[in-house]
Amino acid sequence: MPAGPPVLFVPPPAVPARCYDLRRGCSLAEHVVRAGRTGYLLDDGLDPLDPIDLREWVRDVLPAAIRAVSRDAGGQPVQLVGWCLGGVVSLLAAADDPGLPIASVAAVAAPVDARAARRPVRLPAPRLPAGIEERLLRPYRTLTHLDNADLLAQIEAVDQFTAAMAEFPGRTARHIHRALFRNNALASGGLDVDGRRVELRRIRVPVLAIAGRGDGAAPVRSVLPLIRLLPGAPKVRFEVVSGGHLDVLTGRSARTTTWAHLDRWLDEGTVRHGIRGQRRAPAATV
Numbered sequence: 196m197p198a199g200p201p202v203l204f205v206p207p208p209a210v211p212a213r214c215y216d217l218r219r220g221c222s223l224a225e226h227v228v229r230a231g232r233t234g235y236l237l238d239d240g241l242d243p244l245d246p247i248d249l250r251e252w253v254r255d256v257l258p259a260a261i262r263a264v265s266r267d268a269g270g271q272p273v274q275l276v277g278w279c280l281g282g283v284v285s286l287l288a289a290a291d292d293p294g295l296p297i298a299s300v301a302a303v304a305a306p307v308d309a310r311a312a313r314r315p316v317r318l319p320a321p322r323l324p325a326g327i328e329e330r331l332l333r334p335y336r337t338l339t340h341l342d343n344a345d346l347l348a349q350i351e352a353v354d355q356f357t358a359a360m361a362e363f364p365g366r367t368a369r370h371i372h373r374a375l376f377r378n379n380a381l382a383s384g385g386l387d388v389d390g391r392r393v394e395l396r397r398i399r400v401p402v403l404a405i406a407g408r409g410d411g412a413a414p415v416r417s418v419l420p421l422i423r424l425l426p427g428a429p430k431v432r433f434e435v436v437s438g439g440h441l442d443v444l445t446g447r448s449a450r451t452t453t454w455a456h457l458d459r460w461l462d463e464g465t466v467r468h469g470i471r472g473q474r475r476a477p478a479a480t481v
Contacts, residue, residue, distance in 0.1 A: 199465030200298040201233040201268040203260060207280035208252050212238045214278060217445050223276075226454055232461060235264045249284075249374040250389035257288045258295055265296040269471040272298035274464050276457065278444045279304050279413065282404075283375060286421075290397045291388065298464045301403040301457060304413040304443045307395075307424065309376035311417035384424050395421075401430040403460045405453055407443035408435060432460070 204215045204224060215236060216224040227234045237260045264273050273296055277285035282305025289297050306312055380386040385394035402425055406418035415435055425431050436443055436452035443453055 198231065198233040198268070199461070199470050200271045200274045200468045201235060201264050202227050202274050202276055202461060203235045203237060203264050205237050205257065205275055205277035205281040205285050207278065208249075208284065210279075210281075212236050214441070214444060221445055221447060221450070223445055223449070223454060223457075226450070227457075227461070230458065230461075233268055235260075235267075252284050253287045253291055253388050253393070257284060258292060261288070261295050261297060270296075271471050272296040272468060274298045274301070274461055276301045277303065277305060279306075279440065280375065281305075283307065283381070286395060286398065286402070287386075287388070287393050289400060290385070290395050291391075291393045293397055293399045297400050298468055299401040299403070299460065300398070301405070301460055302418075302421070303405045303453060304407055304410055304418070304440055305404065305421075306413035306417035308382040308417045308420050309372075309379050310382070312412060312414060382420055395424045396427050398425050398428050400428060401432075401463075402428045403432045403434070403456065405434045405436060405443065405456060407438045407440065409437065409439045410443060412440045 204212070206212045206214050216222040224234055224236060237257070261273050261275070265271060275285040275289070275297060277283070277300070282300075282302030285300050286302060286305070286307075289295065289300055375381060375386070377386070381395070384396060385392055387393070402421065404418055404421045406413065406415040408415065419433065422431055422433055434453075434456045436456070437448055438446045438452070443449060
């Protein structure tokens with residue numbers, strides 16, 4: 196069926212793409228498709244044991260996926276939705292090549308000022324030391340909510356995702372941190388990628404930035420600089436919602452906060468770019 200600009204979900208490099216589809220009823224991917232939009236999920240297929248090449252992601256992997264999605268959707272520009280470092284690389288790709296068929300970028304919990312983070316910018320970490328959380332608080336919360344099937348299902352889904360994240364090697368995390376946040380270069384507007392300067396001011400598409408009040412990895416003050424770093428964007432919208440780093444994207448409260456903001460944002464993209472028919476049935480993964 197005809198649809199508005201397609202949506203491409205961009206996970207952080209080397210992170211399981213299931214972050215957008217943790218479980219039924221609390222899946223952003225499911226929500227977008229049920230709303231009648233055409234959704235695509237980027238799975239880099241890379242070995243998590245190999246260090247991530249930022250140049251490859253910004254100049255090859257993501258641009259190729261954007262062009263493929265645009266072709267598959269009848270030539271429409273693509274609305275990017277990136278979480279965590281997926282949001283950062285989405286912004287960098289848009290800045291590196293303003294000619295890419297991008298309709299807009301929605302960056303969720305995407306830090307650009309690493310020094311403002313209360314802990315290193317990486318993937319979900321428990322709010323308290325693992326021993327306290329796993330041995331005391333989590334069992335207590337589970338036992339006191341045995342009659343809440345929705346909460347129990349969410350706890351199980353997050354546990355499974357966190358277990359998958361255990362495969363994320365330390366050297367890869369260090370590589371990403373060094374490449375993206377060396378000297379906190381992003382906070383000043385750009386960084387060098389493979390010897391070429393990528394300036395965020397070159398972004399020429401609307402940008403939605405969403406930050407979580409309880410996010411220790413990407414606190415509000417680490418996302419807020421995007422308001423001043425994107426003078427070339429025709430629109431920059433900044434929203435603050437409740438929740439931690441993963442909760443902002445796919446927690447139970449995200450349905451009425453983050454997802455509601457995204458719905459309005461994607462609707463505006465449809466108004467701007469109209470509706471076209473697809474060339475064929477959409478691919479689930481690119």
